[in-house]
Amino acid sequence: MSHDTQHQELIRISEIFGPTIQGEGALIGRPTVFVRTGGCDYRCSWCDTLYAVDSMHRADWTQMTPEQILQEVQHLSGGIPLTVSLSGGNPAIQPMQSLIELGNAAGYQFCLETQGSIAKDWFSKLNVLTLSPKPPSSGMETDWNTLKECVEAARSGPGQSPLIILKIVVFDEADYQYAQMAGRLFMDLPVYLQPGNHTPPPASETGKAAAEIDMQGILERMRWLVDRTVRDGWHSATVLPQLHTLLWGNLRGV
Ligand SMILES: C[S@@+](CC[C@H](N)C(=O)[O-])C[C@H]1O[C@@H](n2cnc3c(N)ncnc32)[C@H](O)[C@@H]1O
Ligand SMILES: Nc1nc2[nH]cc(C(=O)O)c2c(=O)[nH]1
Numbered sequence: 001m002s003h004d005t006q007h008q009e010l011i012r013i014s015e016i017f018g019p020t021i022q023g024e025g026a027l028i029g030r031p032t033v034f035v036r037t038g039g040c041d042y043r044c045s046w047c048d049t050l051y052a053v054d055s056m057h058r059a060d061w062t063q064m065t066p067e068q069i070l071q072e073v074q075h076l077s078g079g080i081p082l083t084v085s086l087s088g089g090n091p092a093i094q095p096m097q098s099l100i101e102l103g104n105a106a107g108y109q110f111c112l113e114t115q116g117s118i119a120k121d122w123f124s125k126l127n128v129l130t131l132s133p134k135p136p137s138s139g140m141e142t143d144w145n146t147l148k149e150c151v152e153a154a155r156s157g158p159g160q161s162p163l164i165i166l167k168i169v170v171f172d173e174a175d176y177q178y179a180q181m182a183g184r185l186f187m188d189l190p191v192y193l194q195p196g197n198h199t200p201p202p203a204s205e206t207g208k209a210a211a212e213i214d215m216q217g218i219l220e221r222m223r224w225l226v227d228r229t230v231r232d233g234w235h236s237a238t239v240l241p242q243l244h245t246l247l248w249g250n251l252r253g254v
């Protein structure tokens with residue numbers, strides 16, 4: 001290791017890929033490069049990205065400096081600045097501040113996806129902060145105070161203060177009720193509802209076999225979710241599918 005990298009905070013990376021389109025939430029359809037960190041403090045029953053969560057995949061993750069990550073992003077984007085999507089795993093457990101600052105200086109903007117279990121003051125340097133608290137079907141418990149701290153950190157820390165949205169995965173009626181409660185607790189945040197993929201790729205598989213998916217089932221859930229939301233008159237909510245899943249199934253790196 002060189003003298004330079006010795007004193008830097010390293011970021012644990014699972015994969016960097018793109019440009020592709022952002023398939024979810026507020027920036028759906030927009031071009032982006034993904035930087036996916038390795039490691040998560042949650043274990044959602046239906047997680048579609050276990051290869052960036054489960055420590056059995058640790059050997060596939062690499063420690064990178066912010067400079068190395070930005071270099072790869074610039075290489076992939078042909079040097080043309082765009083929005084970088086930080087996801088994971090939980091990117092909030094990695095030291096992302098220097099990468100965001102370096103990227104901003106080079107003209108790149110950043111959005112970040114997190115479950116909202118850890119608040120960081122550098123959230124305020126993002127362009128978009130997507131908070132994705134986990135509904136009952138995930139098997140996880142939400143700490144609403146920590147989620148609130150995430151919102152406050154994003155609003156009060158140094159920097160421009162991002163657009164903050166709630167993006168909630170819905171599998172069933174209990175999840176829908178949870179989403180409604182979250183919407184009431186965070187009245188000033190736009191709510192995005194996303195139908196769950198009940199056939200996520202298993203942790204052990206990669207490639208073509210893992211890309212198999214019950215598309216009809218997902219579309220059926222999406223229709224139910226639209227119907228449920230409209231029937232309630234919940235017109236401030238936006239219902240969106242995982243566009244990348246509709247286009248490419250469970251394929252990785254898209
Ligand atoms: C893989 S997570 C990584 C970022 C962070 N850990 C989080 O959960 O927000 C990115 C997004 O994918 C969603 N997601 C994960 N598995 C899913 C599934 N089976 N169906 C639909 N969305 C899923 C998560 O809820 C989250 O909004
Ligand atoms: N195209 C595309 N859009 C995405 N939006 C959120 C993703 C994620 O895994 O965090 C994702 C992903 O993996 N691919």
Ligand code: SF4
Nearest residue numbers: 040042043044047089
């Ligand atoms: S919080 Fe996100 S990355 Fe972690 S297990 Fe849940 S869906 Fe997967």
Ligand SMILES: [Mg+2]
Nearest residue numbers: 048049087242
């Ligand atoms: Mg994903």
